[in-house]
Amino acid sequence: MRDTVDRISTPLAVDPTRLHALLERERTHCLSAHPACAALAARCQAHFPFGVPLHWMRDWPTPVSLFLRTAQGAHVQCADGVDYADFCLGDTGAMFGHAPAPVAAAVAAQAAQGFTGMLPHEISARVGELLADRFGLPYWQLAMTASDANRFVLRWVRALSGRPQVLVFDGCYHGAVDDTLVDRDPITGASVRRPSLLGAVHNHPAFTRVVPFNDLQALEDALRDGQVAALLAEPALTNFGLVPPQPGFWEAAQALCQRHGTLFVLDETHTLSTGVGGWARTHGLQPDIWVAGKAVAGGVPCAVYGMSADVAARLQAAKRQAPQGHSGIGTTLTANALALAALAAALQHLHTPDTYAAMQRAADMLQAGLNERLHTHALPWTLTRLGARMELQFLPDPPRNADEVRAHAQPALQACLHLFLLNRGVLLTPFHGMMLCAPTTTDADVARLLQAFDAWLAALFD
Secondary structure (H helix, E strand, C coil): CCEEEECCCCCCCCCHHHHHHHHHHHHHHHHHHCHHHHHHHHHHCCCCHHHCCCHHHHCCCCCCCCCEEEEEECEEEECCCCEEEECCCHHHCCCCCECCHHHHHHHHHHHCCCCCCCCCCCCHHHHHHHHHHHHCCCEEEEECCHHHHHHHHHHHHHHHHCCCEEEEECCCCCCCCHHHCEEECCCCCCEEECCCCCCCCCCHHHCEEEECCCCHHHHHHHHCCCCEEEEEECCCECCCCCECCCCCHHHHHHHHHHHCCCEEEEECCCCHHHCCCHHHHHHCCCCCEEEECCCCCCCCCCEEEEECHHHHHHHHHHHHHCCCCCCCCCCCCCCCHHHHHHHHHHHHHCCCHHHHHHHHHHHHHHHHHHHHHHHHCCCCCEEEEECCEEEEECCCCCCCCHHHHHHCCCHHHHHHHHHHHHCCCEECCCCCCEEECCCCCCHHHHHHHHHHHHHHHHHHHC
């Protein structure tokens, strides 16, 4: 496991005219190379708003949506038969590779025995034992997605603490949880509604406090009045570039939570790639509640949240003291038999030292290759890494918070990189410059990305 930062500070300008021309050429090439995808996009316009089953599937920087045909290992193939080395991996959902064999076999076997029944499956006891062994917390509950898990956790922590406020970091990612979709006003420091949020009617900024990441003083100031039920955080900001924690930050932050009676909730949906057990287990951190989704069951829809014995006792007491009726926590399909089968297989066969060793080896090779190119071309860009996950950001030094990322945003340059690599058979995560290595990522896959990156630099600067 490695959490590292590499920096270059020599300035180098990108000619905007050249960048625009390159982007237009790549768009034209993408259209001509994907007639089948274009035809599917036209058909989908008749039945799906934005032409896709989920609107943000159009957020890729492509002139036409790519439609998936197959996904195996670290490769995907589109409807035009084009093969891609996949470094997006479903934005972490396929972190262990697409359709990992043990999970595929477990799902196929369970599918013949039933999908869901609103009863605990007999495999539940084994799943609980595996969760405790892999992630270190004794008590667990399931959800369908990390968004659901985080939503449920916020209900629980408010119920068992009697405190109304939750605290998040500016630029955080916790899925589609309204409480966390708030921003920090850079002038006043106040929580404000995120402008892009659709249909919001409740005043979530009144009950969610937002502070800058890596700012211990701001964190203590927000906790001091004893009204914060929980700090919900990622080990590093992962959807706003990759913003790593400063040395000693988390040890001090956890101590502040304990001092002020605030529960510490760690969402590791995007940081499972750190090592076996995630960032917390790898770094010896002990959250009160721990959340993961996406990759935890090998990409099958499933999420988990674990808790300490103390939290579990308080949680059960809060439920027993409440009147009978719907708690607002849980969905009918939660903990269904199919998800449990996938989770058991993933915990046994994927969350292992051998799996992570393969992921880290591929990431080592990719990091070394990218660093060599950054140094050779004296590029003022930063490569930040957390385990098998790394991020190329167009800023001269590693960011410490979301404001520093905002200040250096170059969306046109980012879109150009994504589209250029896509046209050469390499997928990056569409929303930012994240690259993730699976255990099935090969040397040839890494070489394909590095060769495409070389060609992109030549097109920009030579």
